[in-house]
Amino acid sequence: MASAAENYDEAMTPSLRPGRSRRASVVLAGLLAALLGSTAHLSAHDPNAEPVVDMTIRAAAGQLVVSVTLPGSALSDANLPTENDGLLAAQGLEQPLEVVGRGIANTLELRQADVLLPPPAIRAAVGPDRLSALITLVYPFNAANGSLSGRLHTFRSGGTLIRTLVHYEPLSGAARTFDITGDYERVLFEPQASDVVKQFATRGTTTLLGGSLYFLVALCLIAPLRSARTLTTAVVALAGGQLIASAAATLAGWSPGATTLATLQIVEASTVVVLAAQGVLSPRSRWLPALGLVFGLVFGAELGAQFTQTAAFAGAHHAAGFVTFALILILGEAWIAALMASATGLIYRWPRVPERWTTLMLAAIVAHTALHRVSDSSQRLTDAGIPADRLLMTVTLGWAAAILCAGIAGSLLRTTGPANTPTWSDASGSF
């Protein structure tokens, strides 16, 4: 027997058929693409000026060469002698820099088949700009002795963590770049498939539990009473969009700069605001799957970029890494939605819980949190010298246009059935 909510949904959405839902999704996705396109110029001015330690690990016949370029900030704690102009001394730095080089070798802990490589020969010199230093470590190496691993880490300067980009160039096969921004990682340069699956399952779980955005979306989905079918459709649309966008971003090797990422996060958070508003104003809207799809596309693009950034850790098992990462996220999201929907169903069975006020309060909390995220991302853009107010105006107008188009499309596509506005009393009934 269909529940009251299911009957209600069917009665209120006579035109919610696959073809029309698809058209609606295409309209919204097109608008989103236009919106992102209008902000594309922002990435052209991405001032990625943060100091970075650049490290290249190159396997050659009989030796392994590690070349490290340290920016001046990474050397500030080494108290190296400087000249009157404040730059590093042009001469006499070989010995102190060699000490720095040995320190790097100690913390890098290069191992082959779990055996520490012997101490390297060290060459060190001040960079031509007298701000940076070039350090070369040369290890005796035989590729046949087993797989190589290293303890890759960020550098510190006056309490600031400095990102490290490690380029690994094996004897055969494609070069890879590891972007190290957080804790140290013991990296297997040629990992087995099982290592990759385990590692990307952990990364997927960390992403799922570490970010709050999906939880906000799940709250928007479950706050008004919705049938299991409606919820499933919305979650499937979201997961589909997420999978498509993350796969596309991964295949394209998309690695956006900080400002593009901030722009993407503004669009993501604004989608959550619209979802929260929709839950209050039109809880039975036929556009819910379309909005889910839009959120999935934007969120998926960000996840794809995140995977691209860590894809080097998958070694030759790129596909296994992506499938594990994407699968863990989608299964986790479905599980969170199911858990929250079941809990809501039980809560709403208690007669003193008014659905209208509960939805309103949850929507207010969600919208407030999402607006804070918009504000935070805007601040990051402003800090990078990009006028975020224009972007915010574009996003607002974009959503206004999308909602207007949705309304027009809805009027044109409506055929038969009740066209009345849903009321709260209609929404009562068991979940």
Add this chain to the structure above:
Amino acid sequence: MAVQEVRTGGQGAASSERARVIVLASLVIGAIALYVTYRASGDVGNSQKDLLPFQTLARTLPESEQTLFHTLRQGLLQVEAERARLSRWPEPAALASAEVAPFAAGNGYTWQLFRQGVVVSYLGLPADAAAPAWMLTIQEPEPNSPPDRSPNDEEHHRLPDGTTLHIYVWRHQFGGRVSAAFIPQPQADGWTQVYSVPPNPVLPTRPS
């Protein structure tokens, strides 16, 4: 008279209810299992998130440095015992002759004691210039200050007379580039404070 409609679902509703309860219970158990597995993996997120920029966790250091950190924390207990017995902080030479690790000879470090006001520092400089330097800083309470009620933990120790000590362990990556002197603000001189676990955010930290 108000009419209240009472619906009974019969057997179908009962089995549906049972199924829902089982599904919800499974999801909750799944959540707990996932959380436990996730925590047990030992590599939970970014350890830096609960720390200040100049702080780090011992588990992020190379193995040899983790060993030295733990040895230093063990040695601290004997240092405190000597302080309680003698009413003054023991010299590194006395600790070395008593074979207190890591102050004992042959550990590759030369230890020196520096005092300034109520703060004492044991500074360990490495024989190998490429190895990190270590510093154990102990702060006693200022005279006439109100009693510190912080519970004993990694950062707060108590002498037998009830005196609360603040303990800080510092590491400098470039040990060969460190000068032997009292360092009032280690974090401003390239030192990193090392913890076993992130400090309690509620209790006061670093008073100096």
